[in-house]
Amino acid sequence: MMEGLAGRAPRLTTDLTALEAAAGRVMAPEAFAYVSGTAGSGATGRAGRAAFEALRLVPRMLRGTRRADTSVTLFGQRLPVPxxxxxxxxxxxxxxxxxSATVRAAAATGVPMVLSTFASRTLEEVAEAAGGHPRWFQLYLPSDRAVGASLVRRAEASGYGAIVVTVDATHLGFRPAELDSGYSPFLRGxxxxxxxxxxxxxxxxxxxxDATQAVLRWAQISTDPTLTWEDLAWLRGLTRLPLLVKGILHPDDARLALEHGADGVVVSTHGGRQLDGSVSALESLPAVRAAVGSDVPVLMDSGIRTGSDVLKAVALGADxxxxxRPYVYGLGLDGGRGVEHVLRCLLTDLALALALTGCASLADVGPHVLANGDLR
Ligand code: FMN
Incomplete structure (x- = not known):
């Protein structure tokens, strides 16, 4: 980031709105529609951003912090940033x-990657590209449970550090941009x-x-609309890896996840891609944190764009x-280098946001960093 001061402009913009627009110009239109798209009217996507923008941080002065400590410990593992x-x-x-390019950039910046079940590279290829860098595996539990069990075994064998089971997409959201382009990456293999x-x-x-038969079989078994909490308990019995449930928005669902064996939850609207008109993830976060207590890891996503957003999420209870999306725009613009650029921007911005709110470390972040209308 000192390069700007040395008179060298970065290869890619540091402005995320401009970055998204630039990605829209270089990516194939249907691919960009797939990545940027949301459900229905887009209300949930907009609410995700609006929730962050409605919160205000209160800067504090002269705390003497040269560089804030952004590290956090999750499941006994220390991460350089939250x-x-x-x-x-x-x-x-x-x-x-x-x-493979994404995970190499993740490794270069110290940010762990959660790999999708529906990745375009195998989990073994990504593990190899990652070297020893930490990564977790996201699981969509297939209706063919034997395939699900095999995916979990492979993730364990390849050194993935946690299983994140996504529960909010057992029915795919109604996504006009994807529907109108008639495009699905999956149906093309x-x-x-x-x-x-x-x-x-x-x-x-x-x-x-042949390839078409494989795609058809994948479409039949890759997800399961009949999933229940008992299936989570079954999954719990399969692995000793930490198990997180992604897509939680109601505090009762957070409690149910723990009752059925989860070790943590991810509060998420799937980036506004599932239920149109849903509560935002940030709105749900404090209730979910209260429901699970202070010791259970709670992560959140959907709408995080800046360092200040990360701080706001932590202030409301996220570990x-x-x-x-922004890192995939970076990937589209400049491969792994683009991902690395986007991550370095976020991490620099986060360190600055911590310092400017007078926090020496993440442990200092709490509701007090947010303006609540009463600054006495
Ligand atoms: N979530 C999953 O759990 N598994 C997936 O395979 C998955 N694929 C996604 C593909 C795209 C193009 C996008 C935009 C999101 C996907 N998500 C998936 C949701 C993300 O993990 C995350 O919840 C969401 O992108 C956060 O919103 P944001 O990108 O607006 O910050």
């Missing part, structure tokens, strides 16, 4: 290297690599199955956040 990359499917729509490489999935196909 940020992980959100699982975003089918990243080859943005760049041919897809998730992008985003099903973890299935076509899976021995249990392949055993369910005829020996001479860490998942960062979504």
């Amino acid at each position: 940020v992980l990359l959100a699982p975003l499917a089918a990243q080859q729509v943005a760049h041919p290297e897809g998730e 992008t985003g099903i690599a973890n299935f076509t490489s899976d021995p249990v999935f392949r055993a369910g196909l005829p020996a001479d199955a 860490a956040v998942l960062y979504g």
Whole structure:
């Protein structure tokens, strides 16, 4: 970030609105529509941003902090920042290297990656590209449970540090931008690599199955609208890895997740891609935190764009956040270098936001950093 002061402009803009617009100019129109799209009227996507913008931080002065400590410990693992990359499917729509480029950028910045079940690279390929860098595996539990169990076993064998089971997309949201373009990366075979490489999935196909048959089988079994909390308990029995449930918005669902074996929850609207007109994740966060108590890890996503947003989420009870679309725009613009650029911007911005609110570390962040109309 000193380069700007040295008179060198960055290759990519540091302004996220401009970055999204630039990605829209270079990515294939249908790919950009897939990544940027939201459900229905877009109300949930807008509410996600509005919730952050409605909160105000109160700057504090002369605390003598040279550089704030942004580290956090989750499941016994120390992370340099309270940020992980959100699982975003089918990243080859943005760049041919897809998730392999993303994870290398994640490793360069110290930010762990949560890899989607519907990644365009296999979880083993991404593990190799990651080296020893920490990463978690996001699971959509397939209706063919044997395939689900196989995915979990492979994630364990490849060194993924947690399973994040996503529960808010057992029915896919109504997404006009995707519907109107008539485009699905998956139906073109992008985003099903973890299935076509899976021995249990392949055993369910005829020996001479072609790519179309694999896609059709994937479409039949890859998700399950009949899932219940008992299935979560079953999943709990499969693995000793930390288990998080992603897509929680009601405090009772957070309690149910813990009762059925979860170790943590992710408060999320799926980036506004599921229920149109939903409560925002940030609005739900304090109630979810209160429901699970202070010791259970609570993460959140949907609408995080700046360092101040991360701070606001932490102030309302999040231990860490998942960062979504902007890094895929970086990937579309400049591959792994673009992802790294976007992450470095966020991390610099977060360190500054901490310092400017007078916090020496994340432990100092609480509701008091937010203006509540009473500054006495
Ligand atoms: N969430 C999952 O749990 N699994 C996925 O495979 C997945 N794929 C996504 C693909 C795209 C293109 C987008 C935009 C989101 C996806 N999500 C998925 C949701 C993200 O993990 C995250 O909740 C969301 O992007 C956060 O919102 P934001 O990007 O506006 O910050």
